Amino acid sequence: MTPDEFRRAGHAVVDWIADYWATLERRPVTSPDPPGALAAALPAGPTEHGEPVDAVLADLDALVAPRLTHWQHPGFFGYFPANTSGPSVLGDLVSSGLGVQGMLWATGPAATELETAMLDWLADLLDLPKRFRSTGSGGGVIQDSASSATLVATLAALHRAGGGRWRRAGVDRRYRVYASTQAHSSVEKAALIAGLGEQGVRPVEVDPETLAMDPAALRAAIEADLAAGEVPALVVATIGTTSTTAVDPLPEIGAICAEHGVWLHVDAAYAGAAAVCPELRWSHAGLEYADSYCFDPHKWLLTGFDCDAFWVADRASLIEALTVLPEYLRNAASESGAVIDYRDWQVPLGRRFRALKLWFVLRWYGVEGLRTHIRTGVALADRFADRVRADERFELAAAHPFSLVCFRLQAGDEASARLLARVNATGRVHLTQTRVSGRYTLRLAVGSPFTTQTHVDEAWELLSAAADEE
Template sequence: MAERPNHMSSEEFRQAGYQAVDWVADYMVRLGEFPVKSPVEPGDIRAMLPADAPAHGEDFADVLADLDRVILPGITHWQAPGFLAYFPASASGPSALADLVSSGLGAQGMLWDTGPAVTELEQHVLDWLAVEMDLPEKFQGNGVIQDSASSSTLCAILAARHRAGGIDALPNLVAYTSEQAHSSIAKGLRVAGIPDERVRLIATTPDFAMRADHLAYEIVNDQKNGLTPFFVAATVGTTSTTAIDPVTEVGWVAENFNAWLHVDAAFAGAAVLCPEMRFLNAGLETADSYVFNPHKWLLTNFDCSAFYVADRASLNEALSITPEYLRNPASESGAVVDYRDWQVPLGRRFRALKLWFVLRHYGLEGLRAHIRRHIAWAAELTEWVDADDRFELAAPTVISLVCFRHKGGNGATQQVLDAVNQSGRAYITPTTIDGQLILRVAIGSPQTERHHVEELWNLVQSAA
């Protein structure tokens, strides 16, 4: 007779769960003690792991102990107060607990029928956000949670391709985006069958925003050559400098040439919860789709990308395939949303639960306070940079990203970067624009306080 698997009993799960939650809670307290960026070399973690998988189950306490021994040395601590790199991937207690509940439920939300609460909660919290962020009314009732802005952009591209004639139209389709746009746009276009030579990178202003006049010129030129402009991607908060494309003007161009306008506000979009930041919404009434990531700045654990589309028909028709085993009375009635038709994969997790927990724990005012603190500290850091004769700002500080460089050139800037990151107290990442190395300080970690920003500035000054 086959051996029985050693499933945890309810009581064993309860006790192991207490231990795991204690470990995570202790980790949150210890975050400031670790080097922010992992110091390990390639292969170090694998060298600590046994060559063969365990033949028999081990005690949970031993597994938990190896989190400290094996895993923590190889973790770059994204939640650390000194993490000022990339853009934040903010976690929080309520969100982590929601992920635990979601994992315990093990719900599969591909259809309304396979998990009515999974679908309807997602619809509801995304409508909450659409209202509180003052998004155009056409996006209400048309939101979906994707795993990332990259997937959201790919879905927008596929919907745009479908509207432009589908696969048959591919040889003539042309797409447009800023030369400062995120690489996921070019990657999504490749996946959708648009080769690099039919992707136009539009020139930018001195503040790194897309030039609508250059966009119009490129589109007119392509039309003269018998090509079909089908997709324009604008960015509200570029990765390098958080530049803001002029969505109103870009949208006017896209609309006049019947091209789909997708707006990527992956990081910056969360700021719009604050009424004083609503200028970031300018022009959204012209957009066909819009994305921002609660998992960046809204205290919701990765992965949670909020994607809104005005014309759900193009998206659903591009992605819907219905074999017999997925048919059910609710779907056939047309009265429900089946989110499988809003994404590339079939299966989907219960991501809305963590967004719901976060909104209910913090409330809108709590989330606004979280965002406003970071914006204020970024403004203060900008003043410090501006007052130091050794440094110069490399771009306007629009939200909570501060970009600057050493006046001594790339070598001096690299020296500052290396000193900061090797200190273990902070971690920042650079970008390069027009051959110049630029330091990016992205303030957004939930653990960061003003004195951590001040400590970072002291490290920068010491290294200069």
């Protein structure tokens, strides 16, 4: 493909994406087709000779798009948002065009330095503790997801807890990791990958009212393990749990971690974006205790997947835990100690130029544009919660401090499950479910920049009408 051919094809692809966004509202949110439908529609193999982009786009329209779950749809209220935006797509396009492999400063000086700057920009935007800045002992890096951030934090915590013995002798299965019963499954997966096994994770009970970690239960678990000769290595606290967006009490948890010398990692994958708004920074109280922290701009900050912002207060522990330097990677810049090599801040060696899409987003929207986006989501969720609260058939199942509303029918679990199935079958909206205190609960998460009051009201009207059938 010559540059001129790329120019013509690129225009066609951008037009296709713009048309896709413009027609999203008219599409069903999820595909009605059964498993295997696309595979059956594809040819058995590639064509003998090349095809024009127009032919590929025609099949994209006819075969692929109708069989997607449309995460950018204004009626997509499932899981947490995973939204992109025009500036993010353009930044990703430039990143792909440049094809930079940014594993070392030497292999992409601007890629490394832009990433460092963007993480400092974000730290300022969220008003994170000063020790997370690259100008001090800490710093930030872009991981692919919060799951990878949790894994990296786990490895760094094990390294510190063992005084470096973890690298030399392998994992000591006496190390323990603590997280609430509401924490993300990535905590358990990280412990498994790190070699601790399932018994290495201590689930900590939550307050039955707030669904946030109970500090007294955490203290009891740590002290019991110490008495048994185990080594408390890591506590994972959550700002915005997956089921209900509960916020763990960081001041109390942090004080316990500081008392016992345990690494505190704070997972704010979804809700961290809310801190761009000063009035929502209450959720970060106690963050000064954290050894590491992450949130996903690819969830609620208009930056396409994958982009997790991860910070450490002491980058030395992270680098010492993960660095491996073969001869073929040695270079003068790295050996000078004057540069950051992000290969030492993650599990893979290779890394994409993800900072470009973040740079495009931050510059296009600016601080006030991002705050408007977050505030709009919170206001729409409040509006929906008010409708739930006012209808005696429904009840709210948990607090809704951000843009997720958890609710259910008073009639019980089976009625709530039938309600979800009916509403999702319309193709107009898509919600997901969880269990809160053992009871079946519906989740409506607002986040798409295409979602307006009209779409939230339509979701309520569909739910209300479907509830009439119970």
